Structures are given as structure tokens and as C-alpha cells.
Amino acid sequence: MAENSNFVQPDIPKFDGYYDHWAMLMENSLRSKEYWNQIEHGVVIAPQNATAEQTRLANESKIRDLKLEIFGNLCAKNIKARAQLQALQKEFEVLAMKENESVDEYFARTLTIANKMTAHEESNDVTTLTIDELQSSLLIHEQRMKSTQEKEDEQALK
Numbered sequence: 001m002a003e004n005s006n007f008v009q010p011d012i013p014k015f016d017g018y019y020d021h022w023a024m025l026m027e028n029s030l031r032s033k034e035y036w037n038q039i040e041h042g043v044v045i046a047p048q049n050a051t052a053e054q055t056r057l058a059n060e061s062k063i064r065d066l067k068l069e070i071f072g073n074l075c076a077k078n079i080k081a082r083a084q085l086q087a088l089q090k091e092f093e094v095l096a097m098k099e100n101e102s103v104d105e106y107f108a109r110t111l112t113i114a115n116k117m118t119a120h121e122e123s124n125d126v127t128t129l130t131i132d133e134l135q136s137s138l139l140i141h142e143q144r145m146k147s148t149q150e151k152e153d154e155q156a157l158k
Contacts, residue, residue, distance in 0.1 A: 012029065012071065012078075013025035013026050013029055014078060014082075015078065015079045015082065030068070030071075033067075034064070035064055035067065035068045035071070039068070045058055045061075046058035085117065088113060088116050088117045089117065091113055092110075092113045092114065092117065095109070095110060095113065
């Protein structure tokens with residue numbers, strides 16, 4: 001299959017909590033990219049006295065297998081991050097003040113969960129991040145760190 005740069009590649013189906021639906025979308029996506037054969041039959045290995053054509057087919061099979069492995073890793077990473085965020089959201093939803101807990105302790109627990117959720121939502125996908133976005137993100141982080149340090153220094157001097 002010759003690749004043409006005029007075609008738009010469809011997005012990787014994202015896991016939405018419904019495995020059967022997601023699995024069907026993944027299979028269709030893999031079939032459309034001609035990777036499904038790799039899943040069903042594995043990698044083609046060229047024999048020792050292989051012809052040029054057999055060697056070429058074996059190399060194409062290896063490349064498809066590597067692409068498939070990368071594709072699977074991307075899907076797994078996305079599912080893991082989403083599951084972690086959902087767990088934090090659930091933890092936040094059922095958050096309640098415990099009996100012998102002070103308001104400060106409860107507030108600290110609430111902020112901890114909220115900060116973890118914010119960190120997950122704000123984490124940047126480095127595969128799509130431009131240099132300018134990375135620089136801006138790092139500058140903002142640096143400013144936050146400086147302001148936090150200045151506040152700590154002021155409190156230490158009091």
C-alpha cells in the first residue's frame with residue numbers, strides 16, 4: 001500500500017469505558033492500516049536462502065510489527081492516564097470530612113486531590129507539543145516556582 005500525504009490519518013480510537021465498542025473500533029482501525037494480519041498471523045520471517053522479494057516482505061512485516069507495537073503502547077498509555085484521572089475524580093466526588101479531622105486537614109486532603117487532577121489535565125503530550133508551547137509552559141512553571149520561593153522567604157523572615 002503506497003502512502004499518500006494527501007490522506008488524513010484517522011485518530012486512534014480512545015477507550016471510553018466500553019470495551020466491546022472500543023475493541024471493534026480498534027480492529028477496524030488496524031484493518032484499515034493493514035496491520036490486522038500482524039495480529040492474527042505474526043511477523044513473517046524470511047528463510048535463510050531468501051530471495052530479494054522474500055527479504056523485502058519480511059522487512060515490511062517487521063516494520064508493520066514495530067508500528068503495531070508503538071500503536072499499542074500509545075493506546076495503553078492513554079487508557080492508563082484516563083483511568084488514573086477517573087480514579088482521582090471519583091475520590092474527589094466521595095470526599096467527606098472524617099470524624100476527628102480538623103478543617104485544615106480536610107482542606108489539605110481536598111487540595112492534594114485537586115492538584116493531582118490539575119496536574120493530570122495539564123500534562124502536555126510531548127508528541128504534539130511545539131517548541132514555543134514547551135518554552136511557554138516552562139516559563140510559567142519557573143514563574144510559579146519563583147513566586148512560591150519568594151513567599152516562603154518572606155514568611156521565614158517574619
